[in-house]
Amino acid sequence: MNMNTMNESHVDRDDERRLLKDSVRAFVERTGGASRARALRRCSPGFDRSVWREFADLGWLAVTLPEAYGGLNLSLAEMAIIAEGLGGAVAPEPVIEAVSLAAGVLSHAGGPLAEAILPQVIAGTLIPALAWQESTGSYSPDAVATKVQTDSQGGLSLHGVKAFVPYAEASDGFVVSATDACGLVLFWVPASAAGVTLTHHRLATGASVGRVTFDHVPVTEDNRVASADTAARALGLAIEEATVLASAALVGLMSRVLDITVEYLKVRVQFGRPIGSFQALQHRAVDLYIQRELSNAALADAIKELSANGNSSSAHGAVSRAKARCSDAALLICREAVQMHGAIGFTDEYDLGLYLNRALVYSAWLGNSDHHRRRYATYWKDRAQGVAA
């Protein structure tokens, strides 16, 4: 299904979503699923630009963006369907990273830069990245050491080092968080700007993650995306949304791994029986299945809460609940899948490793389960105090 036609149709929402799901599945099957990820890993930029253009044609890069910028203005639920489908095929394209997170910040901030950049993102001709975390790895948007400095002539420059920027090497520009005298600010810096340098590290998947140094990069007011509360709100909301979508991708991949594993248990014969007839393995598989179902349930709640209540503490709670469950479940299912396959599960030529690595990446990204359990506890304590007050 080409999503550009979706708004015009009169089928009801459930049918629309089913069609979208089928469309993602059809794309994945047509393009070879995990084998594509295998072919592209450890290459630069780690994904397929022609596939990216295809995503643009399908409208997948426009889903949640407002109509004002040429977007489809659909909900997080639709985007989650895409994330889950692509996650199930370990598709390497940075849809969540570039579109939902980086372009998402621009979209929530609005203004001239959003107007200028987002249509290019939707067309697939510009890939932005969000550079917000520092090398401490803190997930607090306030924990920013990068600074906007004003020189004696009133000229501005950006100075600092941003870490954990996924696909930095493929990005055409960065939305950078920093502080100036008034607090948090967001600037747009083209990747080609003077003073911007990148170093790369390989993630478990083979994809690159960048450390971006901004060495007194000259910026002007035209580069300013947003400041103070507007900046904090835009950044915060986009991070929440990307966290939910990472959870959706984890659900997609854990489901696929569970399917692969159950299938293997049915066909692998040892001691004259399919190993799936051994009760100890059956019960372990059931426990994985339960974790998948809980992940599904938690994800659905997070989508609903975040769509309904935006950047609220109850939405934060639901998002953290989903990310904690999905991260743990995906890692557990992948680890157990390797165990239940035996030696073949540990070989590079079998697909499981691709999924395990993707699970490692998406469970660590935007906060692992430990981080999100702690955040949930904070949310819960705040609520409890709110109730008491």
Next chain:
Amino acid sequence: MNMNTMNESHVDRDDERRLLKDSVRAFVERTGGASRARALRRCSPGFDRSVWREFADLGWLAVTLPEAYGGLNLSLAEMAIIAEGLGGAVAPEPVIEAVSLAAGVLSHAGGPLAEAILPQVIAGTLIPALAWQESTGSYSPDAVATKVQTDSQGGLSLHGVKAFVPYAEASDGFVVSATDACGLVLFWVPASAAGVTLTHHRLATGASVGRVTFDHVPVTEDNRVASADTAARALGLAIEEATVLASAALVGLMSRVLDITVEYLKVRVQFGRPIGSFQALQHRAVDLYIQRELSNAALADAIKELSANGNSSSAHGAVSRAKARCSDAALLICREAVQMHGAIGFTDEYDLGLYLNRALVYSAWLGNSDHHRRRYATYWKDRAQGVAA
């Protein structure tokens, strides 16, 4: 085997211990094992005074006490054999509580009160109790709110409330920890002293645990067991020893529960097969077996460390390791045993409940696994800092 003859024999230590083990087993079998615990629970004083006298005759109350007081001066290892054997039969007599802990404090403190009281303990004619914890449940011997007060005539009195005193109702007197102007002190207070009152609570086992109120109980210097460092050392060491012996009792009981359960798995038939042939149950039983073996190993280390290094931080580490493992393992094995038995495991008339309840009591007593893991961490940090310094 009557242990009073043990010192004189020339068999080697391993043989001696094997004989002691056999002797405990013979006693347990002769006296009906768990059925005795069943008959005595919820009665006062919750154990059998004639059995207590028998223990005295067998020398079991004298094992670790010094020869100077008529004791056998044997090691903690021998006492652990008795604790493990009695634990395996959920014997309700407070050997660890009264002899190893309460009399242990007197023995380590020494002095005229030890000389006066310990021979009676060994003879089985006097049962002491240690009243050291306050109602906060803290396990720190220093966290003492009970006070020794001096009136205007220089007369002393003891004032405070002690909680969690096992078998207080059966005790002839209390070793009480308190503070005076100089710090920690230990006093001996006969149960019949004026101002001493008891309230009881039932433990899971049905045995009683007392809350002892000392309401300005007049004491004299003759009641003073020890002060300051001597008091702290005596109290500390006896608590460590009792903790190890509680671990030994837990090992005894978890072993028995594992045996009962494995036996049940062999004989219980469902779906035309013994349920022990179902692989899921087999693997769960194996995991319980592994926990039992780890408990054994940790217990052996604790006995060795504490015997060799007394009240040292490495001994504290080993003791906490053993208590943490044995508490967790005993509770796990008992809980799983109930599950694997199905409904019958939940009935009062089956013995499992007696073991589960005893596991609850001994895993909570002197600190549960959570407490001891934290203490181990403290010990480890101290050691790491010691190494660094």
Next chain:
Amino acid sequence: MTDWNAMDDEDFRQDVRRFFEQKYPEQLRYPLQRLRWAEIKGWYLTLAEKGWLAPNWPVEYGGMGLSPAKFLIFLEEQERWGVARTPDMGMTMVGPLLIKHGTDEQKAYYLPRILRGEHIWCQGYSEPNAGSDLASLKTSAIIDGDEFVINGQKTWTTLAQDATHIFMLVRTDPQSRKKQEGISFLLVDCASPGITVRPIANIAGHEEFCEVFFDNVRVPKENIVGEINQGWSIAKAMLSFERITLGSPKQSQYALGRLELLAHQRGILEDPVFLDKFTALQLDVADLASAYARFADVVRRGEALGPDVSLLKIWATETYARISNLMVEAAGAAGAMGGKIDFGAAQIDVLGNFYYARPAPIYGGTNEIQRNIIAKNVLGLPS
């Protein structure tokens, strides 16, 4: 007569809530164990008088005739307020059974007596050698003239000592090829000569179960429900709804609240290590509630529940058990004390929760059986 189903959901919920809050005895809220007839009788009769004893029976038989959606609201409010289960086998099992499979005479005789609180039913399924493997039951019922003659033993019969009647599975054809065949469904008056009930205490000290012995108990032939030798399929069909009620998150939510109170009183709620464990359980319960809601939607739509509903029972009971384990740990030195314990201002029964969490994974089909069901019927793993 009120047409409940025509009401707005929220209005209906408010009505139900108000009734429970006003009429249900405060001291009976959230009991850990099943209440005995003497304790719950008053409430039973209050419900009977209100006409609310049988919410999901059709109106023509004296029920409220609630739709699945409304019935779920009723159950939710019941659980929310901690309303105890009555001896409800008559309403939940016998009524629906007779309405579907009973003769007109059976319906006319039994249903009103259930609604009047005159007949209290218990369930005679399990036997000493037929627990998880229920179909291997041996209690026999042999036709002799106009009567069945029953011999054998049932066990784990909940509150049989309070029951006036027992509905039971018996073997009517010992020669059947498959063990599932040759089983019939009988209605039996507990006053019949030859019946002996022996209560069994559980580890919490309560007599919730019984053994029921049958020694040449004679029962009229017309007490059979459905066809002879067809009892197994009837019994199996009746279990489906039980699987979702056993997977309700309410027990865990209540226990979590008690744990929070305990931790607060002991001053460890802010302790990071405790808080981390507590939070993990909160997430387990929240995810359970959310998964439960998805299955409840299926019921609400009037669709049949699939075998995947077994996951609720597994997760609900094992989560409850983990909460109760942490409660024992969090109680520290008091973790082995029986009965209600004073924690400052609050009185909490630590071990009560721990004990009652034990059988939860066992009853209603052990969690092993539930895992077998998912392995075979959901994942399609081979036998």
Next chain:
Amino acid sequence: MTDWNAMDDEDFRQDVRRFFEQKYPEQLRYPLQRLRWAEIKGWYLTLAEKGWLAPNWPVEYGGMGLSPAKFLIFLEEQERWGVARTPDMGMTMVGPLLIKHGTDEQKAYYLPRILRGEHIWCQGYSEPNAGSDLASLKTSAIIDGDEFVINGQKTWTTLAQDATHIFMLVRTDPQSRKKQEGISFLLVDCASPGITVRPIANIAGHEEFCEVFFDNVRVPKENIVGEINQGWSIAKAMLSFERITLGSPKQSQYALGRLELLAHQRGILEDPVFLDKFTALQLDVADLASAYARFADVVRRGEALGPDVSLLKIWATETYARISNLMVEAAGAAGAMGGKIDFGAAQIDVLGNFYYARPAPIYGGTNEIQRNIIAKNVLGLPS
């Protein structure tokens, strides 16, 4: 020639320790993966020159002739210093095999060549359809004149690409009633025509395993070890010592040290939640070390290990896996980065440990098989 066994244990330990500390290449300490021949050859020849390649072979065959007690000290010091395994199948498997079951000619030919580093052996046991169920292997060896003709495929053959020889189990009697019968033990030169070795990369990107294909490979009849069709019992007897080495706590102790360093660098070592998890793992490792010591005592006394030794392998490998899981968690945002990562002053390979913990519960007989062994042979549970 030194009589090592006559030495005081502590003196011997010091000698061994000194040698490792002085001679073992620093950059090869504690490798996560098995080293390739090009990397480890220098050390192999250093050991060969010192006469320490084969610590537990009898002196008459060129070994050190160590008693079990002394051999354990040797292994302990090796592990303590993080000395890598050489391609040691010649020393650990082929040597002891030939010394016990080989002909004089076999001993005279093979043993010195192993000790000179001229023959490097690999083990041909597993096949694509014979993993846990090893006895179902199908690779056939048919007698044709003075030779065996081998056809089939082996897999998971560690470092076959570096080996000059392979010792393998083959089916010599396809008609045998039990699958364990009809299996023989053959020594095969990897240079024989018809052998193809295909390395298999693992998820960490290393080529540690190989597939080995046999296409009409001809091997002289005298290359059989032991009697024909008696290979299974020989192979089984050789596995006993492996089970204690797979249960060593050293890997977990080392990983725990790395985890501590990582946590220290990230400033979370004092974080109570991390510390609680870390402490639980410390206790798991300490108890493992203590259980290991009890089994090592059995070996030291020269007694046979019972089936209960399987518990070590289960607990050691699963504890190592848990440590590596916590390492990923503790690394936070860096938990998905491959290779060595800078954590302040320290460089730590987080995922390396995670990857290498994966196969540990699989190799040397999966932990499922080990659990089956304990269930049957220790607990006596029925099949």
